[in-house]
Amino acid sequence: MVAVKKRRIAPNVKMARVLRVARELFVEKGYYNVSIPAIVKASGVSTGAIYSYFANKETLARRIHEDTLAEFQQMFLQRLEGKEGVQDKLQVFAELCFDIAESDPVMMEYMLYMKHAEFMTDASPICFTEPFKLVRQYVELGMAEGVIRQQDLYVAAISYTGVILRAVELRLWCVINRPLQEISEDLVINAWAAIKA
Amino acid sequence: MVAVKKRRIAPNVKMARVLRVARELFVEKGYYNVSIPAIVKASGVSTGAIYSYFANKETLARRIHEDTLAEFQQMFLQRLEGKEGVQDKLQVFAELCFDIAESDPVMMEYMLYMKHAEFMTDASPICFTEPFKLVRQYVELGMAEGVIRQQDLYVAAISYTGVILRAVELRLWCVINRPLQEISEDLVINAWAAIKA
DNA sequence: GTCTATAGCCCGATAGAC
DNA sequence: GTCTATCGGGCTATAGAC
Structure with a gap:
């Protein structure tokens, strides 16, 4: 045998x-x-x-980082298909964050909290990654179209995403104990109210 | 000798x-x-x-945590003196965060990033600490007075502080390269616009 | 109280059998 | 490729001189 x-x-x-x-x-x-x-x-x-x-622990962490960001970006692009207006596109971002926070909280927590600079010497802050660059592009477009109040581009982008991402944060910490989808509408209204013309 | x-x-x-x-x-x-x-x-x-x-490394960390929160709360209460309206009181919170981020970035970064639960078994999330409870009280008052749109208390508090704290975050990461005081007015306008009636 | 030296432990990474 | 066993190193916390 x-x-x-x-x-x-x-x-x-x-x-x-x-x-x-x-x-x-x-x-x-x-x-x-x-x-x-x-x-x-x-x-x-x-x-x-x-x-x-x-090769080592850092390489493993780097791979996790890349995979997670790529997955987010792919989901974002997929949901953007067919959306035209700036307000709709930003809403897609918000709802994607809410959906991931509920369906895969580990992934969303990873995106928000990991201080990658801790162990990756050449990592960009997450706000310079593709999905966040897209958000800034849409905000820029919105100001050009006049649907978003004229202001510093970063200030506007921060104001919208700040509302959304802080809600995600507090949901992940169980400070909010209802699914984000239930308060999604209110949050999206507030985020848009912060910057609309 | x-x-x-x-x-x-x-x-x-x-x-x-x-x-x-x-x-x-x-x-x-x-x-x-x-x-x-x-x-x-x-x-x-x-x-x-x-x-x-x-006694040990954890006790040292705990002491840093308590001192930092107490210092923030003391500064907050001091600046609140003489302020009456809800909008003014929330603006005090925002400006305090901006001022600390500029004058003592390590302190502000500590308040935002340290995941105290990592090493302190009984630590509350920072949003349950006194300063953040105060913010929620003011938001509640604002809704009662009708100056803030009726909505879930947490959603409203999140929307205001999200705008402010995300700006602080990006300033600490040097994504924003102007002092926060220069864009303070715009940020406070946006944060208030997110929740005002 | 304050110092230096080190005990005891656990880690990341590797060696060598299979 | 995959396993177990282990090495060298750095850590927290303590011991013992002053």
Whole structure:
């Protein structure tokens, strides 16, 4: 009888598992308080396997960062299809944030809280990433069209996203205990009221 | 000749120095990435002295947390004196945040970013602390008086503070490169526009 | 009270069997 | 590729001289 060591997890899903579990742990405890042994324990993937996928802990974190941002951007672009007005496009951003916060709170928390500069020397602040650049473009367009009050571009973008993202924050902290979709309409009204002409 | 070991730092200012230096390091690197040796090096106070003031690293962090919140609350109450209307009182909160962000960015960054739950098991989220409770009281009053649109109390408070705090955030990240006082007026207008009746 | 030195622990990363 | 075992290093907290 030829004994084959039992693989508890299929090889092709191990990396995905590590990425998912590590993101959850990073969000919960912070990058520096998550050890490789902790990821091994929570994921069921061994140290050796993890180091065969990722050169080191920082590379793993970098991959999580890129994947998460790319996923957000992809969802954002998909929902933007067919939307024309600036107000609608900004609402798409708001509702995407609310939906992710409810369906995948770990992902949303990751996007809001991880101070990537902590461990990634060349990471941009999240507000310079593609989705947030898009939001600023729409705000700029809105001012050009006259539907948004003339003001500093950043001030306007901050005012809209501040309302939305702070709501997400407080929902993730369970300060708000209703699903964001229930108060989505009010929040979108307030955010728009902050900047409309 | 009786030799007396030179004290590089007067004993009565050592603790204050440790608190100030440690807060700066915690904000810059995160609690878990700041070692006692690093605090020793940056403060010039020895390990033994630090452990004579604080039972352990967590106690030091807890003290920083309490001191920082108490200082904010004291400044807030002082500026509130003589202010009557809800709009004025909320503006006091906004301007206080802007002024601290400019004059003591480490303090403001501490208030916004430290995830105290990381190392303090019984810490409240910062939005349940006294200054933020006051803000919610004023918003409640504003709705009762009819100057703020009727809506969920938390939604209204979030909408106002979201505009203000996100601006502070982006200023601390140097995304905004003008002093907040220069755009204070616009931000306060936007925050109020978000919730006014 | 305050110092230096270090004990004891856990980490990230690697070595070497399979 | 994947495993277990372990090394070197840096950490928190303490011990013991002064």
